[in-house]
Amino acid sequence: MVHTGGAMRRRMDHMRGWRAQLMRLTSDNLACRRGGRMVFTGVSFAVAAGEALLVTGRNGAGKSTLLRLLAGLLPVAAGRVGWDGGAPDQSVGEQAHYVGHLDALKPGLSVRDNLAFWTAWNGAQAEGIDAALAALALDGLADLPAAYLSAGQRRRLALARLVAVHRPIWLLDEPTAALDVTAQAALAQLMRDHLAGGGLIIAATHGPIGIDGARELRIGATIGAAA
């Protein structure tokens, strides 16, 4: 495990107010049954604070299923998900952001109201909303009803949740889908900042998403074990 400057991280942790000093997310021999069939078995990996894990595999290998399982949205058929450090009383899902294929946006609400709701729902401070919109270049559209947004803009609004509400674990399902080049660069920067701040990222993706030093977990082909 690579330490990236303990002092810098502790300051970042303190600044972000995380109780977590050092966070490790581990899974051993995870298996998930969905729709009556065993999607994958024996998936084990370990991700420490400041590290990113890219989950790859052919379509239907269970990349999204693994993320939903970690988010607590799917029952575990076998194996165990463990984490140490962080908030012991909270489950992984309660300490994680999950950005799936669906954007969780209400067309009737404006861009700002959509983000404001998710910020309030997660108990975060409202001050972070405008900064989050600006981080994803959505501040010009704050009052526009979400119905008018393009797919890329909707995706960026979904990603704005990551900035508005601070959670140590990011579960991203093909985050770069529908994003143009500038948005992908902005996302890469956000991810780098998150990792630098001691966060973890597990992203299901088909190719690199602009963060170097990320390890890869291949599932579906063989019973993948983290390199």
Place this chain on the structure above:
Amino acid sequence: MMASLGPHAGFIVGAYLAALIVTLAVIVWVWLDYRRQRRILADLDARGITRRSLRQGVSESLS
């Protein structure tokens, strides 16, 4: 001028009042809607989002 309205005056006045209320409601709704649309248009205009047809003088479409 007001001829005596007879025993059922209440109903007559009631009817005229009801008609007046509903009519006023429609008038107020139309007026408020007009102001609201103008306000949104002015706000959009202030952001520099004007109809492209205005900018290029292209033949008017419904936009």
Place this chain on the structure above:
Amino acid sequence: MSALAALYWRDLRLAVRAGGGAAIAALFFLIVVALVPFAVGPDLALLSRIGPAILWLGALLASLLTLDRLIAVDAEDGSLDLLMMTPMPLEAALAAKALAHWTSTCLPLVILSPVLALLLNVEFSAMPAIALTLAAGTPALTFIGLIGAALSVALRRGGVLLAVLVLPFTIPVLIFGVAAANAVIVGPAPFGPPFTILCALSLASAVIAPVAAAAAIRHGLE
């Protein structure tokens, strides 16, 4: 508390908006009640006798049939996933959504009921009683419908399925609601007992339904 309040206000705003479910439920209530005289005939004495029953049936159908989208909308756009990923229990979230639905959909029905009672030639003295019983009984309908909504999300089948699933559970509410309303018109039977039972039904379903609905969603996870 602000998280649940935020969810409550969000659902309320979305329901009351022009395209939201609130107005459609009120129109459905109006049309269902208006249909009965065409079937039964313009006999005023008969209409005034069955008035409370028609108003109750209309309110029951109007609130149930607009409930099947309550959770399905969030499931389809991904909001349900995020609603579940917080320390806030899902039961509380579903209860807040049910309350938002009650305020936006059932409350207008209660307010509309005296006007429709006019169509059914119901006496003036009975109108407040009917409105009161509806106000006391519709929370039970909403919460029972919440279970149906959760089941239809888990089963991925919307529409009338919800009514089929939960209509049997609404029978007690209907019985005591109409009984309480009739007690004021027909007279001998006192208004108190059926009304208090109705309130009890509402309170009980306010506790049981969110738990059942959350369980249905959790077990329906796929």
Place this chain on the structure above:
Amino acid sequence: MPISDFANPSKFLTLVSRVLPWLAVAAVIAFAIGLTQAMQAPDDYQQGATVKIMYLHVPSAWLSMGIWAVMSIAALGTLVWRHPLADVAGKAAAPIGAAFTLICLITGSLWGRPMWGTYWVWDARLTSVFVLFLMYLGVIALYWTAEEPSRAARLAAILTLVGAINLPVVKFSVDWWNTLHQPASVIRMGAPTIDPSLLKPLLMMAVAYFLLFAALHLAAMRNEILRRRVRTLRLMQANEAAS
């Protein structure tokens, strides 16, 4: 001003801003004259003064059906002639039509109260107007739920035309279902049977109602055009931000 000029929304808007004030003033004057005449008209030998409600009830009944006719023509404009303003006219007229139908129902119920002893007797004429009211609400509900204006236009036009075809059927079936209301005393094959002294204020009130509708309709159409401009500009705002 050739008719085709109406097709151009901007020209139509300038037309509205010019004509609307005059229409409003004309409506106010017509109402003033009509109401004073109505007040001075003699009472009916049977109903006494309650006949004065007729001056509100009958014109609003005519108008509620007249507005549906306007909407039907607009529906044809949308479906057949593809006239860009046709749907704007139809969508703007629906709420106004519902409002006048509501006035007709309320005044009819109040007018019948002394005679029938109750507010609502499900008599044939009032019931068909009530069904018309439900149809208005249906069209408005359709406009509410459909998001995209041009698609909503065609769907609402179809519903309006189906309604127009359905109106006589409703009228006949409701009449058959129950006939209690006095026979249509004004619109008769022969001359109207009511006394000319009652007829004059009635026609004046009808003119006043029509002017009121014309003013409201133009104003509502203007709102609808502005609403669609807002929608287009918002789409542009999103596109320009994306590019």
